[in-house]
Amino acid sequence: MFAGHDVSRLADRHGTPAFFYSASRLTANIDRLHAALAAAGLEDRSRLLYAMKANRFAPLLTYLKATGKVGIDACSPNEVEHAISCGFQPDEISFTNTSLSNNDLQRLTRLDGLSMNCDSLHAIRKWGELGRGRDIGIRVNPGIGIGRADNDKLHYSGANTTKFGIYKEQFHEAIALARQYDLNITKIHFHTGCGYLTPELDCWEGIIQECLWFVDQIETVKIVNVGGGLGVPHVATDKPLDLPKWAQILTRHFAPRPVTLEIEPGDYLVKDSGILLLTVNSIETKRDKCFVGVNAGFNIALEPAVYGLPFLPLPARPRPGATQRVSIAGHINEALDIFYHDIDLPPLAEDDGLVLMNAGAYSSSMASNHCMRGEFKEFLLFS
Numbered sequence: 001m002f003a004g005h006d007v008s009r010l011a012d013r014h015g016t017p018a019f020f021y022s023a024s025r026l027t028a029n030i031d032r033l034h035a036a037l038a039a040a041g042l043e044d045r046s047r048l049l050y051a052m053k054a055n056r057f058a059p060l061l062t063y064l065k066a067t068g069k070v071g072i073d074a075c076s077p078n079e080v081e082h083a084i085s086c087g088f089q090p091d092e093i094s095f096t097n098t099s100l101s102n103n104d105l106q107r108l109t110r111l112d113g114l115s116m117n118c119d120s121l122h123a124i125r126k127w128g129e130l131g132r133g134r135d136i137g138i139r140v141n142p143g144i145g146i147g148r149a150d151n152d153k154l155h156y157s158g159a160n161t162t163k164f165g166i167y168k169e170q171f172h173e174a175i176a177l178a179r180q181y182d183l184n185i186t187k188i189h190f191h192t193g194c195g196y197l198t199p200e201l202d203c204w205e206g207i208i209q210e211c212l213w214f215v216d217q218i219e220t221v222k223i224v225n226v227g228g229g230l231g232v233p234h235v236a237t238d239k240p241l242d243l244p245k246w247a248q249i250l251t252r253h254f255a256p257r258p259v260t261l262e263i264e265p266g267d268y269l270v271k272d273s274g275i276l277l278l279t280v281n282s283i284e285t286k287r288d289k290c291f292v293g294v295n296a297g298f299n300i301a302l303e304p305a306v307y308g309l310p311f312l313p314l315p316a317r318p319r320p321g322a323t324q325r326v327s328i329a330g331h332i333n334e335a336l337d338i339f340y341h342d343i344d345l346p347p348l349a350e351d352d353g354l355v356l357m358n359a360g361a362y363s364s365s366m367a368s369n370h371c372m373r374g375e376f377k378e379f380l381l382f383s
């Protein structure tokens, strides 16, 4: 069952490959986050911005808008315009991106109320040239990264120099540049990595401490955007993120400062709200491995192959019988195209439905048409 629906009937009715998203799980995830912030005394001092890069399916965005519980974090002009087409107003959207073209900036400058976070000296200069006297945010880079289980593919900051944000050593130059264009720095923004869970919370606290240096340099800062990155369990041994502890860390550091907090989660809101439903095409043992071939490839659900994030497979309707160790393989001619290596599953047969869990984020939104195998359907389910 998923979102109150029998998954194998969904496969019969709608075909595969198809992503299904649960509206009630989305709301539950948002409410849990709001409740943790409220319990930590931050209810009136925080707002959630959904990172739409995680999933931009229009019905899902429209539904999120209708809840009235989140704004949007966007990272391209197309995303901003898509969010507006789904009902969000520019003043509900915070924009953060790297490597902006003149055309990107001109499109963004037309939208009154959009909150702009400049992540480089170049962006400050260009934004200033397009209009003086506006409020801006500055994306900073604290030089510490965070990610699920120390997976450094998920780090946006750390020992290696990354392209994201302005480092400490250039921060005073950034302030001077903003002054030159009469720009008022009202926000400090940072996003240092993805998928963190409770074991990473000490690192999370260290990142906040480091970022307070930037906050405390500027008296005009009214908002601190602490990015996304909150993770969800991927395997049975992962425990859910300890949200009360996460929120208390925010309170500990921000209660004495008169700022509003923005949190821009993608994964945490949509990842476990979605599944990818596939069909088994073939089952064959080669040497010591039994491969279950399915009717989609890594190009429509990249995270297992590219980021090493496991998407647990489950039969849509388990058959009785002893479990068998199998590897789930896609239908693309690429060595990367394995969804899961060596998992014990109940018996499977050709044409059976197979579910990949946690496919709600960074799957459909990152899909490509590689090998002209890019087709899939998407559905938002109400129970």
Ligand SMILES: Cc1ncc(COP(=O)(O)O)c(C=O)c1O
Pocket: 051, 053, 054, 073, 096, 191, 193, 194, 195, 227, 228, 229, 230, 264, 265, 266, 267, 268
């Ligand atoms: C600037 C920014 N904010 C928020 C997010 C959302 O991250 P997550 O989905 O891990 O919460 C990202 C993701 O890469 C990001 O780059």
